[in-house]
Amino acid sequence: MKALGARSSFYVGFVVGTCTLYVFLHQVWFARNFSPQQPEELEKMTEERKMLEEEEKNWKKEKSALFNLNHPHHTDEDSTVADALYKQVRILCWVMTGPSNLQKKARHVKATWSRHCNIVVFMSSVDDPDFPAVGLNTKEGRDQLYWKTIRAFHYALEKHGDDADWFLKADDDTYLVVDNLRWVLSNHSPDEPIYFGRRFKPYTKQGYMSGGAGYVLSKEALKRFVEGFRTKVCTHTSSVEDLALGQCMEKMGVQAGDSRDTLHRETFHPFVPEQHLTGKFPKSFWYWNYCYYPIVEGPQCCSDLAVSFHYVDPQLMYLLEYYTYHLRAFGYRYRFQPPEPTGLQDSKSSDKGAEHPHVDQKQEAGIQEVEKKVHPLENKL
Numbered sequence: 001m002k003a004l005g006a007r008s009s010f011y012v013g014f015v016v017g018t019c020t021l022y023v024f025l026h027q028v029w030f031a032r033n034f035s036p037q038q039p040e041e042l043e044k045m046t047e048e049r050k051m052l053e054e055e056e057k058n059w060k061k062e063k064s065a066l067f068n069l070n071h072p073h074h075t076d077e078d079s080t081v082a083d084a085l086y087k088q089v090r091i092l093c094w095v096m097t098g099p100s101n102l103q104k105k106a107r108h109v110k111a112t113w114s115r116h117c118n119i120v121v122f123m124s125s126v127d128d129p130d131f132p133a134v135g136l137n138t139k140e141g142r143d144q145l146y147w148k149t150i151r152a153f154h155y156a157l158e159k160h161g162d163d164a165d166w167f168l169k170a171d172d173d174t175y176l177v178v179d180n181l182r183w184v185l186s187n188h189s190p191d192e193p194i195y196f197g198r199r200f201k202p203y204t205k206q207g208y209m210s211g212g213a214g215y216v217l218s219k220e221a222l223k224r225f226v227e228g229f230r231t232k233v234c235t236h237t238s239s240v241e242d243l244a245l246g247q248c249m250e251k252m253g254v255q256a257g258d259s260r261d262t263l264h265r266e267t268f269h270p271f272v273p274e275q276h277l278t279g280k281f282p283k284s285f286w287y288w289n290y291c292y293y294p295i296v297e298g299p300q301c302c303s304d305l306a307v308s309f310h311y312v313d314p315q316l317m318y319l320l321e322y323y324t325y326h327l328r329a330f331g332y333r334y335r336f337q338p339p340e341p342t343g344l345q346d347s348k349s350s351d352k353g354a355e356h357p358h359v360d361q362k363q364e365a366g367i368q369e370v371e372k373k374v375h376p377l378e379n380k381l
Contacts, residue, residue: 058115064127064134065160066110066120072325082179084344086118089182091216092164093117094152097172098140099126102133105172108314112321116178119163123152145211145241150229153217157226165190167222170214175312175320180305181216184259184267186341190219195249196259198268198308199292200242206256207292208246212310213268215242217254224252260293262338265303270310273320276301304336 060067071079071086093114097106106122114120125148127135136151138144149169156167166185170176188194195217197209209215217225225248228234234248249256259267269276270287280297281287288295295301312320 059120061132063159064121064129064132066114066132067163068115068118068120072115081340081344082182085179085182085186085341086116088341088344089166089185090118090164091166091168091178091181091185092119092121092156092160093168093170093176093178094121094123094156095170095172096145096148096152097122097124097133099124099128099133100140101172102128102131105314106131106133108317109170109172112317113176113178117168119160121152121156121160122172123148123155143239146236146239146244149241149245150236153222154226154229157222161219161222165219166216167219168214168216169211170308171212171310173312174212174214174308174310175317176214176308177306177324180267180303181307183305183338183341184307185216186344188218188257192218193220193224193252193254194218194257195221195254196257196268198266198270199256199259200246200290201292202290203243204246204250206250208243208249208256210268210270210310211242211245213270214308214310215245215268221249221254224254225249228252259307261303261305261336263303263336264293265296265300266293267303267305267307269302269306269308272311272316273302273309276309304334305338 058069058072060069071083095106095109095114097109102122102124110120110122122131122133123136124133125136125138125140125144127133134152134155136148136155138147138151152169153167156164168176168181184196195209195215197215198213199207200210201207225234225245228248228251233251236244237247238244246256261267271279276297277299281295309320
C-alpha cells in the first residue's frame with residue numbers, strides 16, 4: 001500500500017508540475033507578444049519604419065536591383081551640373097557584402113552614398129529578396145573575394161549591361177562621393193577600355209586598383225573582363241581580388257587610368273579621412289611601396305573632389321554624408337574650380353537666369369561685383 005501511495009503521489013505531483021509549467025510558459029509568451037512595447041523597442045520599430053518609407057520614396061526595386069528614383073539634392077539648390085551629369089554618366093554601383101553584414105553595414109550604405117548611384121546592387125553569397133541582395137553562390141571569407149568579384153561583374157553585364165555606362169565595385173565599409181566620381185569620368189567615354197581607382201604599382205606593368213578604395217570599369221572594360229574568362233585568357237589566379245583583377249585588365253588591354261584631379265591630388269583613398277589628413281605612415285609601412293604616385297601626407301593628401309574612403313564604420317558614413325552634402329562655410333567661393341566637362345560646356349545656356357533659376361539677378365550682379373574685387377587678392381595668395 002505504501003508503494004502504491006508513493007506512486008500515486010508521484011503521478012499527481014508530475015501532473016500538477018506540468019500544468020504549472022504550462023501556465024507559466026503561456027504567461028511569459030503572452031507577456032512578450034501582447035504586453036506594451038518597451039520604449040527602446042518602440043524607438044527601434046519607428047526607426048525601421050521610417051527607413052522603409054524613405055526607401056520606397058527613393059528606390060524602385062526590380063528583382064535584386066535598386067533603381068534610383070530621385071537624384072538627391074536639397075530643395076531650391078542649384079544642381080544643374082550635377083543633374084546633367086547624373087543623366088550623362090550613368091553608374092551602376094555594386095556593393096560587396098555578406099548575409100551577416102546586410103543589417104550591420106550594407107543598410108547604412110543604402111541610406112547614404114548609394115542613393116547617388118543610378119543603380120545599386122548588393123552582392124552577397126546568398127539571395128535576400130527583401131533587402132534585396134544577389135546570391136552569387138559562393139562561400140564567405142577573404143579567400144572568396146575574387147570569386148565574388150568575377151561573378152558580380154558577370155551578373156552586372158548580363159542583367160544590367162544596357163542600364164549603365166560605368167560599373168563601380170565598392171565594399172560595404174567604403175564611402176563614395178558619387179557626384180565627384182562622375183566628374184572624374186565625365187571626360188571619358190564608356191567605350192574606352194579603361195578603369196579607375198587608387199592605383200598601386202607592384203606585380204603588374206601598369207599597376208592595379210586598390211580594392212578597398214573601390215574601382216570603376218567602363219562598359220568596354222567590363223565586356224573585356226567577361227570576355228577574358230570566356231576565352232580563358234583570365235582565370236582565378238589569386239584570392240587577392242584587386243591584384244588578380246588588375247592582372248586580367250592588363251592582359252585584356254584595359255588601361256589603368258589616372259584618377260587624380262587637375263592639381264595631381266588623389267581622389268580614391270584606401271583609409272579613413274583622418275588617417276590621410278593627420279596620420280603619419282611609418283616608412284616601413286607597405287603603403288609606401290604600393291602607391292603608384294608619390295604619397296602626400298596632410299591636407300594636400302586629398303583632392304577637394306575626393307571620391308572614396310575605406311574602413312568607414314556606419315557612424316562615420318552618416319557623418320561624411322553630412323559633411324559632403326550639408327556643411328558649408330558661409331561667404332566663400334570654392335577655391336578649386338576645375339573645368340567643367342566638355343559635353344556640359346556645349347549644352348549650357350547663355351541665359352544666367354535660366355541656368356541659375358534660384359538666384360536673384362540683383363544678388364547675382366552683387367556677387368559678380370564682389371568677385372571682381374576678390375580675384376586680384378586670390379592671385380596674390
